[in-house]
Amino acid sequence: MASLVSHPDEVKVVSKRFGQGATNIDRYLELDGYKAVRKALGMQPDAIINEVKNSGLRGRGGAGFNTGLKWSFVPKTSAKPKYILCNGDESEPGTCKDRLIFEHDPHSVIEGAMIAGLAVGAQSAYIYIRGEYRYLLEIMQKAIADGYARGFFGKNIFGSGRDFEVFWHGGAGAYEVGEESALMESLEGKRGVPRIRPPFPAVVGLWGGPTVINNAETLASVPPIILGGAEWFANLGTPKNGGTRLFCLSGHVNKPGVYELPMGYNLKKMIYEVGGGIPNGRKLKAVVPGGSSCPLLTSDEIDVAMDFDTLMKAQSMLGSGGVVMVDDSTCMVKFALRIMKFYQHESCGWCIPCREGTDWLLKTLTRFHSGGGIKKDIDNIQYLSENMLGRTFCPLGDAAALPTISIVKKFRKEFEDHLEGRPCPFEKAGAARQLPVFA
Amino acid sequence: MPDSPKLVNLTVDGKAVSAPVGTLLIEACKNAGIEVPSFCYYPNLSLQGACRMCLVRVEKMPKLQTACTTGITEGMVVATDTDEIRQARKSMVEMLLGNHPLDCPVCDAGGECELQDMTFSYGAAESKFIELKQHRDEQQWSPVVFFDRPRCILCYRCVRVCGEGMDVWALGVDNRAAVSTIVPNKQDHLECEECGMCIDICPVGALTSGAYRYKTRPWEMNHVGTTCTHCADGCKTTLGVRRSDTGMEIVRGDNRDKSGINGDFLCIKGRYAFDFANNEDRLTQPLVRKSGRLAPATWEEAFEVVGRRFKSILDREGGRAIGVIGSTRTTNEENYLLQKFARVVLGTNNIDHHRTADFPAFAAAVSQSQIPHPVAKDATRMGHPGVTASMRDVYNAPAILLIGNDPTEEHPLLAWQIRNNVRLHQAKLYVVNANPIKLRRQAAEYVQIPAQAYGEFASFLAGSGQDGRGRPSPHDPQASHQQWPAFRDKLRAEKDLVIIFGSEIVGNWVLDLAKFAANLPGAKLICLGDYANSRGAADMGLYPDLLPGYLPVSETGKFHGEWGTLPPSAGLSIPEMFDAARAGQLKALYVIGANPVGRLDIGPSTLKDTFVVVQDMFLTETAALADVVLPAANAYEKSGTFTNTCGDIQILKKAGDVATAKPDFEMIVRIADAIGFDVHKLVPFGHGMHADMGQSRGAQSGEADQHSVWLEANGLEPKMSPFDPMATLDEIQRLVPGYGVSRLELMAGNDQHTSISAMGPRKQQAPEQIAPAHNNLFSSGTLGRYSRALNSVIENKDPEPADGVPAD
Amino acid sequence: MPGEQEHISESRRDGTNYMHFSDQFESRFAEMLTHYPTKRSVLVPTLLYAQDETGFLSDEVITEIASRLELTELDVRNVISYYSMLTTKRRGKFNVQVCRNISCLLRGADELIEHCEKKLGIGHKGTTPDGIFSFEHVECIGACSWAPAAQVNYHFHENLTAEKMDKLLDEYRQRAR
C-alpha cells in the first residue's frame, strides 16, 4: 500500500525484496528465502551469536544495543522455556519502516526470529504487530500459515530434528507497549505497564522465561548477515555500526519516503540529495534525527554521520530512523507542544514524574502557545523536563523530556516571542487551535 | 526464614550497614535508622517502583536507583541525602501537588497525611504551576468507602492490599497517563468484604471512611489501643475518642497501632462496628417492672429490688432456685466474678453461657493426649511454645490444617494470617471442609467431605479408620474418603503443623485430633469459638459442671480453700434452667450480656413465675421479659482482659464512656452487697479501709476504672476499690492454671498465650450443647443488630433484612 | 453462607462460553488459546476482534470475555481502558482517524482535522447523528513518509488533501447505504 521510493545511494539489504512480491512464500524462496535459517541450523549457537555480534548489528528499535551481545545474555540452560519476541509495535512518531518490512517481506522477520531462536535455544517466537497495522497482521498471519503448510515451522524444522513454533500477536493501540517490558505485559494480556528491571528480559521475560526482544528491522537484518557474513555487513556501515538502516524521511522534505542507506550516511546529504531538499524554497530550521524521542538538531548541526555513536556525540540519538525535517515556517513552540501531547497521551501513567510531568508540560505549553505564557514558564518547562530526565520508571519520560529540553535550549527566542499575550508569530490565524487533552 | 541468615555489608551515607541477603535497600536503610521516603513501597506488598520518592545514588550506577526495588549487594556504596536526591524528591512532590487539591484543612487525612509530611520535609510548598486543577466530585463506593479522585497519588497501595492482602481484588486501575484512576470492581461501586484496609493504607485522603469522614480532626481525638469486641480473634484496634455530652464518644476505629496480633489487619467490624455504643436505642437508666410494666428507676432502687428478691429466694429455696447466665462478651474478670458470685454468694452451680465450641473437650484432649511440649527452636518464628497455637503462630507456621469453619467469614483475622502466611512464607495450607470455602484458594490441598463426615475424618486422622482407610461414608458423592489416606500421609510429613478446627469437631473427635497432633513434631492446635470472649467465658468456668480452668465441681480443691464451701454437684445448663422455669422450679434468673430468650426462642410464659434480672446495653428479647434491667457498659467502656479463641490474653483499655451505664463488674459487686453479702469475700480490696461502696457514676464517672488506671500508672498493685477488675485478675492469675502470664506485658498491650493444657483434670460435656453463632463478616450477634455501619452494609448488599434473632 | 465470598468479582469466571461470535472469531479464538501458556495472553487481540464484530465492548461482551478467560470483569475493564483502540462506547460505522503527530502536522494535519470536523459536523471522538461516521484525531499511525494520513477503520489513506478527504468521505457514505 505505502508507496516505495528509491535513490542511487541506497544499499538494499533489508529492503531488497520490497516490491518483489515476497509475501508469497514461493517468491520469497526464489529470492534466497529460508536459506539463512538452513545455514544457521548447521552452525553452533555461539557461532551464530558471534557472527551477529561481529556484524556490528545494533538494535533498530531505538536503543541501538548490539544485537549479538544481547543474545549472549540469555542463559544457556533454563528451567522455563525461552522465547523470541519480535517488536512490531512501531509507534515512534516519524517512524514507518517496520510497516514496509511487514508489508513487503514478512518472511524475513520470521526467518530472523528463527535464527535468533537457534542462537539462544528458544523454541518459539511471537511476532507482535501494533493494532493499527491490521492489514500487516493479516499478511503476517498468512505468512505464518504458509510456513506451517510447508513444514518450515513446528516439529523438526527443515529435517534438523529441531522444533520451532511461530505465532502472531496483535496490539490495540498503545505506544508504551513498544517498550520491551511493557510489550511482554501486553502480550501476556495485561495493561502495558513496564516491569521492574532487573531482572532483564534476557533472563526473566515472557511468562518468566528468558526472552530476546528485537525490533522487526533488526530481525530482518539477521538472515543477510548469516548469508553474507559478519564482515560484509559490518563493512557496509561505520565502526561498531554495522550494515544499513531504513531511514524514514518525512516532514518538510521534497521526496519523503523510506530509504535504505548505509549506517553513517551523512545527514545533510540525506536531506538535500536523497530527500531532494526542503519544499517551496523554504529554509531548514531543525531536524528530528531519529523519531520524536530524540533531541532536535538545528540546520547548522546537520553535517553528521547518521550512526549511533556520532549522533550520541552530537548530543542527540539515531533512535528509530525517523528523520523529520522542519522548515522555518514552523512554530517550534507548537512543535514542542505537539510532541508533548503525544507523550502525555501515551504515558502509561505508572510513575509520578512521567504521568504528572508530561501532563503539566502539556498544559503549560498549551497555555503558552496560545498566548498565555509568562516569563517563568520558559524556565519551568526546562525545570520540569530536567527533573523528569533519568528518574522515570521507563525511558518514556526521557523521550518526552529530551526533545523538549533541546527545543527550549535551541529555540528559546521563539518562546520569548510568544510572551505577553502576543499571538503565535507563525500562525496566520493567531493562536493555534488546540487539540483537546487526552479524553 | 533461615535460622541464621547470611549478612551483606554495605555503606550508606558513609555509615557501615549490614543486613541479611535479599534485603531491599530501603529496608536495610530503615533498619540502620536511615529513613528513605516512599509512597508506593509498603512492606509485604508487591514492589511498584512507581512513586520514585525513594531514589538514591548507588555508586557505579548511571542513574538514581529506587531503593524500594534494589536488592543490597556486598560492598555497595549508597548515598540517600545529597542535594541531587533532595531535588529529585522535591520535584516528585511538586509534580504531585500540581493537580492535588489543597483542601488539607477539611481533608480527613489532614495531620495524618504522608503527602503533607513529604511536602514539609522537602520544601516543595511554593507551587510552580499556575494551570487549573482538574476537579472531580467525590464518589461513594460503598456505605463505608468514599473516593476523592484528585487526592489520589496513585501509589497502588489500596489495590495491592485488597488483592494481595485480602484476596478480594476489588480495586483496579483504569485508563492510562494523567487520567489513570483507581476504580472499584463494579464500575461505580464496590462489591467486597468492606474491610476498609484500603482506607487505612491510603497515605493521603483519597480513600475515606463513611464512618469517620468530616467528623473531626485527628488531633482532637485521644487514641486508645484496646481489643475488638466482635469476633473471637481478638484484633487490637485503636479507638479515637472525643468528649461528648454523655462522656467519651468513640468517633473512629482504625489500625494505626500495628503492634497487635493483627499487624496491618482489621475487618469491617473492628474498624466501623463500634457504633452500637452510640445507638439511640441504648438503655440509659435502670428499669424495674412495676404493675406489669418496665419503668425507669434509680440505680439504688434497682439494686435494692434485686438484692431483696434474690435474698428472699435464697432464704426460702436456696441457690438451686436461681440460675445465672453469663456472657461471651464480658471480660475474664467479670466472668470469673460472675461464677464466683453464683457459687459463693448464691451457693449454686446453676451457671452457664452460650457455648460455641467444645473448649472443655479441647482442654481435656490437649492434656490427656500428653502432647510433648516442644520448646520452639526460634521463638520469634514459632511464637509461643506449647500444644496450642497462638494467633501469631498461624502467621508463621510452615504448615496449617484447617478443618471445618469458614474463617474468611467467621474469623477474618485468622483468615488474614493464613492467607499471608501462605503468600509471604510459602506455608502449606490443607483445607478440609464440607463447602468450597474461599480459603481453598490458598490451599495446597483441599478435601471436600460430606458435612456429616467431620468426626469420621478426625478419627481417621487419629488412625482409627479401618486399616488406615477412611470408612466409605453413606452420603459421600465425591467419594472424598479415597483421598484421605494420601492426604493424611502428607500431613504426617509436616513439621510444626498448626491444626485449626471449627465447632464441627466436638467431644471425642477433639481428642482424636489431639492424638493425631501428639505424634507430629511441634504440632499445635486451635479450637475455634465465636465471640470476643467465648474462650474466656469457658476458661473462667461459666459451666454448671466446671470451675475455672475446667476443674470439675466435684474436685473443688484449691477453690474450696479460697472461697469456702462450694456446691458439690453439677448445676443446671441453660436448657435445663428453662425446663426448671417451665416446671416452676426456677425462681430467679440472672442474665448478663446474653439473649437466650431470643436465641432459643423461649416463649414469655416460660418465665412468668421467674424473677428475671438482665444486665445489657439494649432491650433484647430477654431484657423485655425481665423484672429488672440494668444498663451495662460495653467492652470499649471498661478495662479488663479478653482471651481470644487461640488462648491469647489481651488487655482492654477504657476508651468510650457513658455516664448512664455501669460495667457488669461493678453491678455484680453491688448486687452481692445488696443481698447483704460481705463483698470482701467476693472481691479482694482495701481490708479495714473505707471502701467507697457509695460511689455512683456521673461526677465520678468511670471511678473504678480511673482508679485502677491511676494505680497502674503509678505502678501500685490495685485492690483499693471493690470495682477494680485488676484485683480480680490477680486472683485469676493465682488460681486459674495457664493464666500466669506477665502482668507487665499485659499492661503494655501485648498479647500473651495462656496454656489451657496446664489446667487440671477435666471432664467432657454432651456435644449437643454446642451452638455455633455463625456470625459472618457483617453480623455480630446483638452488637451487630445495633450497629448502623454493619446494617447499612447488609442492606446495601441485599435489601431483604435477614430474619430470625441473631445469637447473643 | 460459606464460600459466599466467591461471588466477589468472581461472577461467571467458569471458563465457559455464553455468547457466540462469528465462526471466524470462534475458530481464531480457539486457535489463539493454543498459542500461549496462559489463557489471559489472548486478551488484547481478542478484545479488538470482538469489538470489530460488536462495534464496541458492551457490558455483555466484557462479561463474556472475562468468563471465557477466567478473569474478573474489573481486570478486563482495566485492560480495555488502557488501549486507545478499544472502546466501551458505540462508534460510527466508519471511524475516521486523522493523524495529528509531527510528520503529519508539518504537512497540514491540523487543517485536515479542521476540514473533517466541519465536513462531518462533529468534533474529536464525535459520531454523526446518522451513525455512519465517527471522528478522532490520533497519534502517529506509521504513515509519516506519506503524510498527512488517516485511517478509516483499518484502512490507510495517505498523502491526503481536503479534496481527497471529501472524495473519501463521500465514497464511505455511499458504502454505508
Ligand SMILES: Cc1cc2nc3c(=O)[nH]c(=O)nc-3n(C[C@H](O)[C@H](O)[C@H](O)COP(=O)(O)O)c2cc1C
Ligand atoms: C517508550 C518506548 C517505546 C518504544 N517503542 C518501540 C517500538 O515501537 N518498536 C521497537 O522496536 N522498539 C521500541 N522501543 C525499544 C524497545 O524497548 C526495545 O529496546 C527494542 O524493541 C529492542 O529491540 P532492538 O534491540 O532490536 O532495537 C521503545 C522503547 C521505549 C522506551
Ligand code: SF4
Ligand atoms: S487511593 Fe490512596 S492508596 Fe490508593 S492509589 Fe490512591 S493514594 Fe494510593
Ligand code: FES
Ligand atoms: S517507594 Fe520506591 S518508587 Fe515508590
